[in-house]
Amino acid sequence: MRGEVEIWNGDELLFKEPNMIVDGAGELLADIMTVSPSLSGIQNTSTSAILDASNYIIQAISFGTGKDAFNANAHAMDATKEALIPFFVNRLATSGVVPVVTFVSSIENYTLAGDFVIPPKVGLPVAPDPALTVLEPNIAMNAKVGGYFVSSVFPPNGQLTNFMPSSIFSSMVQNTVFSSTTSAVAVASLLGCFPDGSGVLPTGSRYNKFYVRRGSSSEANPYIQAAGVEVVGGFFNAASSMDVSGFVNLVMSSVPRVGYSMSSTASGLCMSANSSFSSNGVIEYSVALASGDVGFANMYGGIYHLGLWTIDMNKSLQSGNRPPFAFTRVNNPRKYKLFCRKGLSKNLGFIEGFNGDLNNTQLSIKWRLRFL
């Protein structure tokens, strides 16, 4: 079994390389070979649903970046940024969208007026290793809000998460130390990383991404607002296909069945195969990233990792969930196991030339697994 990843910008192929199948894939195959068929005889829907074959296939895709990115870019918090929290709240109130703020180092020679390119600080992403169970291990996020470490309540899970839609973060912060509006907005802005759908965005000012240059010691202001960048909506939250942990759900499968057409890859992860899949063994997983998704991810460290995930039956059951596991954005009963991954040597959100984030374009990921 092997796989390859293609990334397309319209009709232009940007990237094509083999993926890495990880140990989790072998564990899944061993799971399939050792399920207990006697479960089907138990007169309990949840128990017999363990044998549903859909629990043992690819069910999600996620995106990650290097671990240093989680203490820099829009993930970073310090006294200067904390002073901006009232501004965050104000922006949420006026625009309905959580603002994103990242600092531009005064040392770096960016043009701070108008359009510019901001490469995120990422460090060195983890080396390829088939033993990996997450996209980026050992992430320690140091940001504090109200004196509490954000990661003490929301531990990092090795990938870009999806806290920004108000319907998600307002549920997540309930009964936590971050339940106040002020803290909630700050936490959502720190954890990121994907924008609301364009239907949720305000029709007026959409300038909700802010690059801020710190003031030097000789300057009176601790910060100088550099530029507000117009927010472009994302696909994942428009289609509600990404959960809070950053897993994009498999929304449909297109196998050669009459009358079963392929749906839009903007709706989530799509699976397809041609009519001779049983002789060539090729299955394709495809998903589209809106320019807004790419641009926001870029504010949080860019995209250096991609991963395909299956359901981790043991973890899902141990978490107190009962199959069938219906996907939900908050408190998703599906716990996932990494099946294969792809590390990128170049940020997927890299922008060549100027015009900043507005220059991000919609990308398509096509990931083919070959079983023969």
Next chain:
Amino acid sequence: MNLLSDNINLHGHLQIIKKAKDGTETVLVDDKNMIVSGMGFGLSHAFTGDGSDDVDDYLIDRFQVGVSGPTTGIVSSLSELYGPLTSISEYGAGSNNVIEFAQQITNTTIKILPSVIIPRHRVKRYDSSTCVEYILVLDEESCNNIKRNGKEVYINEIGMLMRNPTGNYELDSPVLVCYKTFNQIKKTDDFSLIFRWTIFNETNFS
């Protein structure tokens, strides 16, 4: 250049043990097997969702033995044994094994062939490892005195099959997933044969 290989390597290893009535054990074969294209056929049906909706249909739950295994020229597109046993009497009417006839999917046609069902307690996996071990048994009463065209023949090939990956409702349609030939064994009621077959679902290092 890939320093680490990018694929997963399904491979298997087979040990054949001759166990005499007095308990004496002799290892006759200890060698790797061949994973054949039926494994990919079955898994691709599982992963597209186009096959059976029940994951237990993807179990490797049966095996066949045969008498015509070649010594060379075996290819991974193999979909059936060269000379599979074709009747309950050939497998041994007095055997403790459960024999089941099914519509086996082959490269050319669908054939009704018998297989020995592998009891689930003889399928082992240790913790969350990626290796699965199958213990297949031909007891003293199995596969003795097999004759073809009036002439005695000896077993020399074996294969395991996935139960029903296409999800055929009427009768299971198994598919061959792994195969091994070996030197001819004249099976008698003086001994049983134990096949310890391990399938490794390992990430491939190179």
